[in-house]
Amino acid sequence: MMTPFSMTFILTIISLFMTLVASAPVSPRDVFVPPVLYPKAGTVWKVGSRHNVTWDVSNPPAQITNKIGRIVLAKGNLLIGLDEPLAEGFDILKGRQEVQIPKNTKPGNDYSIVVFGDSGNNGARFTITK
């Protein structure tokens, strides 16, 4: 059986905790989410072929937390090959990066490219063929 005192104590702890959560500083982040320009809808790439992925760098924030880019292939809504990005370690402000579609990629028409800087951004769905 709870005494009024322990009840008050618990409520005090809870409200203190909620105050802390509410006042946690939101770190100022300039998230750069560069829109992928190519490949675009209707693009067809062969496995093993090389292409330049391009993205829009015309409107970057003044400060970018992470300028180092990474390109990952997605199939459907799944990022595939997160451990083996198509490219990484390039300057996100370049707007272009050559990639090679791995030879073991399964053909499909629901692929997209994700360019990561601060945050990821999916390009349009495109097709990979044998």
Ligand SMILES: *[C@@H]1O[C@H](CO)[C@@H](O)[C@H](O)[C@H]1NC(C)=O
């Ligand atoms: C990608 O772009 C670079 C720079 O413009 C160019 O030298 C290279 O040949 C291009 N690669 C492909 C596969 O088109």
